Amino acid sequence: MERGFIQIGRAPEDLRQLIAKACWTFLYMSYLYYVVEDLTEDRHTPFATAVGWGALAAFVAGYLFLVLGRRPDRLVRRRNWLLGGLYLLAVTASLTLGGAWTVLLVYVSISSGVQLPLRWGLRIVPAIAVTVAGLGLLHGMGTAELLLLVLPALLGGGAMMAVVQMGRTMRELREARATVAHLAANEERLRLARDLHDLLGHSLSLITLKSELAGRMLPDKPEAAAQQVADIERVSRQALVDVREAVSGFRRPTLDAELAGARTALAAAGVAADLDGATAGHADLPPDEEGALAWALREAVTNVVRHSGARRCEIRLEESGDELCLTVTDDGRGPSGARGNGLTGLAERLGLAEGRLETGPGPRGGFRLRAYVPLSRRVSA
Known part of the structure; x- marks a missing residue:
């Protein structure tokens, strides 16, 4: 209480x-x-x-x-x-x-x-x-x-x-609700633990085996030992990629969660939030692209709360051809000049998802951020 x-x-x-x-x-x-x-x-x-x-x-x-x-x-x-x-x-x-x-x-x-x-x-x-x-x-x-x-x-x-x-x-x-959240967090930890165990168990066992083989082959069979070392390098690189994918999936934000967080953050800052045009759960939105949009929404709302001095913020999610566009518009002080590190990093993150970022003044003043990511139908074309 x-x-x-x-x-x-x-x-x-x-x-x-x-x-x-x-x-x-x-x-x-x-x-x-x-x-x-x-x-x-x-x-x-x-x-x-x-x-x-x-x-x-x-x-x-x-x-x-x-x-x-x-x-x-x-x-x-x-x-x-x-x-x-x-x-x-x-x-x-x-x-x-x-x-x-x-x-x-x-x-x-x-x-x-x-x-x-x-x-x-x-x-x-x-x-x-x-x-x-x-x-x-x-x-x-x-x-x-x-x-x-x-x-x-x-x-x-x-x-x-x-x-x-x-x-x-x-x-x-x-x-x-607190119990459900605790159980969900525990379940996600167990999922990550299972994924890491499944990903690393086989790879580390193979690396250990090939290391032992390479040690026995030296110095009599240097070429065969070199092949085993090459195999160890390949397996370790693949294991590193798998771990990064598992961790990024564990940490990837979702639009549903970020929309809820945006509503709470704006209300706490005294900013009137208009989210009527923002509905998550698009059928053609891949997970990586959704994560990029979620990061864009988080960065945009953070800028509105901390730097804009706005009294109203409008958030929209709408299709634009073969892309999904996130638009965040406020009635604050408007652009301040050069992009900050947050927007620069956000543009790079969207670029990795084959998306793009557009920023500038809003139609009635203030600041407007638009983040585009491709939908799966364009990716598969």
Whole structure:
């Protein structure tokens, strides 16, 4: 959970969260006005008034502990007992001090929705609403006054259960997403390990064998030993090529990932992103060409975020004949003169994929980058 972020149904983890949650708690505790008014209007004897103030203080203290206190597993049963005690206190106060005290059951219902498991909350919250209705009828409340108590008790508790359940679901989804990402990373590591094992196992075994043969042939058969050394050089060069291909495949970015990263980076920099015309997954786009476009997108977005001062960035992916064109346009300061090392390296990377790079001012100012790579139908022609 992000630091400082308050979630209903979870205890505050630091002082900032405690202050924020206390502010919200005291805000909706203003409904206790009716109870305070009942105690300050000389409706009871001095003894009953003193008992009422003590009961109110005890109720508020218990309620604040349920809302703001930490919730270790070992205290779950005690907190449930406290919740039951608040229910009995509210019912007793309503029966002895008057109908104004029935409002305390609304807070008990809300606490039940937050504190109890869903299967128990679905039973307890309606039971509390029925208790409110019964006490209201006992005190002779009218229909409107009764609904003003029953509906908050029922809907407030139900809303808290829904919010708490949603928070739990969101936490589970975050944990599942983190697990999936971890498993995907592990699977990719295993794939690379398998590829390297398959690529190097045979090559290194062959190199070892031929090295032993060359050693036995020297000095009696120098020509045959030289042939074995030549074979060792050929096998080692091929192994080096295979390893580079495996590692480049492991590190090759994809358009899907870079588009998602571009949206996040631009949003974090306060740049409005228009990606409606950017859709990855072209059927005729080979992996190497896709990797080159992904690098181009990464470099372009990095330049927009760091150097352009732009407020808006538009990203497009569209076919241009037998090529796929990536266009990144911003409304920033525009070209600054000579190409930097990033754009120079990007042009070289696109050249290796038989692509090309075009940069210059945008149609309405700013800077525009266009990266072209060939589609497979042109490559195979």
